[in-house]
Amino acid sequence: MASIADALNEALRHHREGALDFAEVIYRRILEVAPAEGDTLNLLAVLCLQTGRADEALDLAGRATQANPGAAAFHVTRADAAAALGRPALEAEGLGQALALDPHAPQAAGWQRRRGRALAAAGDVPAAVRALKAAVALAPDDIDTLDDLAVALTRAGLTDEAAAAFAEVLRRRPGHAGATRNLASLWLNQAASHLADAAKFPGIHHATIAATLARRAVDLDPGRREAWARLGLALMALNQPAPAADALRRALPLPGAPAETVEILINLGFVETRLGHFDAAAAALDQAEALEPGRVEVLNHRGVLLHAQGRLSEAAEILTRAADATPDDHRPLTNLATVLKDLGDDRGAETRYLQALALAPEEPAVHWQRSLARLLAGDLATGWQEYEWRHQTGQMPPLDPTLAVLPEWGGPGRMAPAGTRLLLHAEQGHGDTLQFARYAALLAGAADRFGLAQIGFLAQPALARLMALSLPGVTVLPPGAAVNAADWDARVPLMSLPHRLGTTLETIPAPCPYLTPPPVDGWRARLARAVPAGMRAVGLVWGGDPRPDDPVSALIDRRRSVPLAVLAPLAAATDVRFISLQKGAPAAQAATAPFPLVDWTGELHDFADTAALVACLDLVITVDTAVAHLAGALGRPVWLLSRADGCWRWLRDRADSPWYPTLRLYRQESWDDWTATARQVASDLVANPSH
Structure with a gap:
């Protein structure tokens, strides 16, 4: 009769040659004679794994380790069976026992890597990190093991170590798909965390970090829609709508779920509105509405767009619908309140602001918008108190x-x-x-x-x-x-x-004048030569500072500035010689002024120079810019052209100002239409030769 050793060798030969049925018969005959024969139990367990019988394999491998607990290979087979059954904790246990028995085995690095992955799958991430670090130490040139370690470090929240590990994988193997995807994801998750912090703590710190991380992800994986979309969000938080719009436009054609497309379109509609690209904003919101009809965020942003276009009644109607559809969201309420303020409904605006604050009592934007409304309505006590929230909105420059x-x-x-x-x-x-x-x-x-x-x-x-x-x-x-x-x-x-x-x-302290110009004799002499006797010298400012780096101010400037050609009716005042006080980009319009215009602005190097000239003028006509305040603070007569949604400081429905006794207000009658205002100023200029 053949010995057990001979029979085992015969079975092993059949096993290696793929004759698994013959091998299994012999293995089982050996076990009938020697049921605790460890090698046979282990080999039959391996065969069962090969033929899809993982439960039986696990039982056999367990018996093998009981028969010979010092055989590292038996513990590995048991780990293999546990892995096939989806039991990662048991797999990790078996591999750990094998490593304890034979830590210097040629397969030790692979065992450690598997153990680390199993521990991670079992939810023991710290132990997984330790195992994978040990695997990397055993096989420092194995890139895939290093990638596994980076993934585990990410799960453990050790993002700096994870990023360094992913970067090392990419240094060794540029274009490594897993490392590229995972490092981009790591940065994008960090960006999302910082964006959430930026929403809680307005300012540029968290948003700047988010933008940097999202930009890295875009550079690493430019075909990834999420990267471009998150970069757009970060740039929105940084109040940079132009690059934000570019990032969002790049995100749109990339593959992604329809829900992602809607989010991108909504955000794009918002930034296009901020940029004054109203047609593009409407197109983006139309697409979002077509993909997800009735989405409240679309209604909210469409209301903001209509407001920016001066379509106030339409904006109020849509924002009312948005607010009613989401009674727990302060944003439509806040936007509606601001529209009501511009419609002249101070009581309605206050009601909506208070409703928004009841939902979000610590939201700086609501307090800030309410402050402007209360100041405009003449409720200075409440207005000044709420105005203190301005530094928490993220809209103000950071404090030095x-x-x-x-x-x-x-x-x-x-x-x-x-x-x-x-x-x-x-x-x-x-x-x-x-x-x-x-x-x-x-x-x-x-x-x-x-x-x-x-x-x-x-x-x-x-x-x-x-x-x-x-x-x-x-x-x-x-x-x-x-x-x-x-x-x-x-x-x-x-x-x-x-x-x-x-x-x-x-x-209000208004002891005007409270500013003192430098000596004015030189300007008086020049004006005497430039302005014929009996004529009035009237300073003119038609444009503000566009502030392209500040989109909110830029939009306001578009509404407060007047193209010089629109002021052509002022030429009817034949006893006036206009003196340009216009600086900046709008000054170029002076070359095609619709009336004679003296321009000495090249000699005005600071506000002291301008003050000296203004102090010698009979009148200043200006849009809502710093020169209006300069003239008023010097006690000079000043006529101010105020846009339809006038600044809070000029109060509601007044032609005068408690801030400047010499100031007279001309309010725009229709949004973005200065025609009637220019005619009224011209009429009064003709009718009041004393000015």
Whole structure:
């Protein structure tokens, strides 16, 4: 009779030759004689795995490890059977026992890699990372093992290590599909996390990081729609609609689910609106509506688009539908409130803002929009309080770090010690600084009462010289001067002073003039030569600063600026010589002015120069720009052309201004149509020769 060893060799020969039925018969006959024969149990387990009987294989392999627990190969077979049955924890256990028995086996690196993958599948990610790091140490040149480690590191939240591992895979094998896909996904997931943080904590920090990560993903995997879409979102958060629109347009033709397409189209409609590309915005929203009829976000953004087009009644109707369809979403309510404000319905706007705040009491954008509405309505107490939210909206430039280290002054009696050295700092535009510089003079006059030992003023460079001339008792920092925190005890944004000091309509400080120009004799002489006797010298500004880097301001500027040709009716005032005060890009229109126009603007290098000229003029006619504030603060007569959705500071339905006693308002009657306004200004200019 053949020995067990001979029979086993015969069975193994049949097994190797693929004669599995013959091999199995012999294996089972051996086990009838020697049921605990380990090698036979293990080989039969292998054969069962080959023939799709994983349950039986697991039982046989288990018996083999019981018969000979020191055989590493038996534990590997048991792990193979567990893997076939989808039991990763048991697979990892078997491989771990094999490695413990034979840590230096030629297959040890492969066992560790498998063990790491099994542990990850079982949900023990930290153990998977340890196993895969051990596998990489055993086989440092195995790229696929390194890729597995990078995936496990990603799951473990060790994103920096994961990114480094994926980058190393790609360095060794450029174009590695798995590493390319996974590294892009890692960056995009990080970008999504930062975008979520940017929504909670408005500002540029998280959005900047998100954009950087999304850009990396786009560069790595440019055919991936998600990468372009997320880059578009990040750029939207950074208030960069032009590159955002480009990214979203690139995303659209790439493969993706219809739901993704709708999201991209909605976002594209929003940024095209911000850019003033109204036809493109409408086309994007139309496509989104066709793909998903009734989507509330489409209604909301269409309402925003109609508002930007001046179609206010239509915007209000659509936004009402959007708000009714999503009673828990503050965004349609906020947008509707803003439209109602521009329709002149202050009570309706306030109701909607309060409803939005009930849903999102900490949402800065709602507070900010409400502040503008309340200020416009003359409710300064509420308006100033809500205006303090502006720095949390992400729409304001970040505070300079040299200022950020200083505590903010809370106002008189707010725990500031006597002898406080207070630094006022400008914000937003030149016109805002000119309007609120009066508060620097007010503080200087009441410094002892407010416990202030010194008042400093950090103004924009173009205003520094004028402020130094105009504000005795105030230390105006020269242009470009660095702020030394040791020189100051506290700071306050200039436009927070009305709130800090409790300004109401009745207490607006308006002792105009409060600005002092440099010597004006030279300009008086030049005007005497340029303007014939008996004629009036009238300054003219027709355009604002386009601010292409600030899309919100750019859209507003499109509405507040007037093409110079539209002002042609002013030529009817034959006793007027117009003097250009226009700077910037719109100044080019002076070459084709519809009336004689003296242009000395090349000699106006800062607002002090402009102030000297304005102080010599009989009247200034201007759109809503810094020159309006300059003329008013100098006490000169100024006629201001205000767009239909006029700025909050000009209040509601007034022709005068409590901020500037010499200012007269001409309000646009129809959105984007200055024709009637220009005719009225021309008529009054002819009828009032004293101006």
